[in-house]
Amino acid sequence: MLLCAVVILTRRVFACSFCYSQKRLDGKTVVITGCNVGIGKETARELSRRGARIIMACRDTKKAEKAAEEIQKETGGEMEVMKLDLASLASVRAFAEELRLKEKRLHVLINNAGIFMCPYTRTEDGFEMQMGTNHLGHFLLTNLLLPLLTHQEPARVVTLSSIEHLRGIIPFEDMNYEKGYNRSKAYANSKVANVLFTRHLAKRVQGTNIQVFALHPGVVQTDLGRHLLGGYLLSLISFFQKTTVEGIQTVLHCALEADQNDETYYFSECNGAYSSRISRRDDLAEDLWHLSAKMVGMRE
Template sequence: MQSLRSLFSAPWSSTAKLDGKTVVITGANTGIGKETALDLAKRGAKIIMGCRDMEKAEAAVKEIIEGSASQNVSCLKLDLSDSKSIREFAEAINKEPKLDILINNAGVMVCPYGKTADGFEMQIGVNHFGHFLLTYLLIDLIKKSAPARIITVSSMAHSWGSINLEDINSEKSYDKSKAYAQSKLANVLFSHTLAKKLEGTGVTTYSLHPGVVQTDLWRHLNGPQQFVMKMVSPFTKNSVQGAQTTIYCAVEPSLENQTGGYYSDCAPAKCSAAGKDDDLAQKLWELSCRLLSITWE
């Protein structure tokens, strides 16, 4: 329904400026991450992109500088499937005087079974654990910069996901679509719990569904899935349209006092019952801390 609604409603737009603000975006060398970086650079923000492929990232930086007429755009190496890389990236970011907006955008989708450097199943490892650890390592700087925002790109796929606390890494059985949905539900639950933990700090959190977007993420779909996507492609969004809800969560002034919510088509949206399950969210939080060997009260 939501995407149909967006076809008939006026697109959201805002003239909000971000002069003097620092924004970190993960996975910003293609797709909606790149469009988000371009838009926020045009608004005057200092953009730091965390990307795995530095060659692609440097080409994207060049494009964003040309497209935004801002020189304040750079990229740093970040491989979310490797905690060593996440820690090195965070160390570099923590030298910044401030971090006003963190956008956890990078993701992998329905890929064949694989494991991260730390032994996590690839989708939960990159989409959830990688961003969980990164946010943890940057949280003091973000709090110091308040009012600040943390935005996590999830998906409507979260609504058919469930969290398997006993087998989070899908070692007993692997279904790539289920593992993807689990990782996207984890994004919603993370943002939900984080909002509670940050109450009173001036840091707000948001998770979102960008829409069904035509991006590189489709590369692992099988033949029949590719066919279905071609059939529905007139109703899908391009990367510019797909980036709008992320941008909305980053700049919309009316969201200043909202936190922990889930958004789609630049408006509050309903997330699944599991996405609002406090008990499940807390259990996932504790499991994440344990598996990452961190203490985050």
């Protein structure tokens, strides 16, 4: 009995705050990256319920089509699948160009896709996979889509980071880890890059209709840990993690209700949260922006 009580209490510690917003998104267009599984898929489902037209930007379009069909049958919403591989700058540019030809405006961009502690590999363009996918791919994508987000209606950019960003630094002198690679540290570094990117983006879009947010969704039951854990251990640990429904609550809060200002742009548990000292340095945020632009070949 005592053991059961401890287990239940521990599970509740990992549970989350909920977004109680009743806001609808009828007539709004939302782009979500990597949303054929996990919290991305759950986010697509919930925003579709609220009337949004969802563009699923996914690498595996076959899986995305199945997910879109499932969600559409459930919500009756409009779903569209488009090819996007964040580990390929050519794919990012092709996606953005196709979207600009088809759409006049976007209302929400959710940078959800991510790689978690994978073995050392490189993207199509030669970047370390975690920094290349988690940060650089989304950096280029967001910048290419800013013209579609800039209009008279409110718009939002929501980037999923992690509490792991607290351990992160920006390895300016060795962005591709040629001097040594630790996959856990590389993940944390990519996540602090997400927060620094959001901080500098907030300054760049100041005075426009766009608000920007970075967030920690919590420790969620997804397949991100596939590179680290065996099936049994992953199943055991997953009991203490958030469900995907719990895991999307801060995403929903940032996409629907949150207010962003100069010091409140990082959220956890549906509230503004503490971010690391490094992630609050404007000089690092600006330096990372310039370096990222150079790495992806983007004119500033």
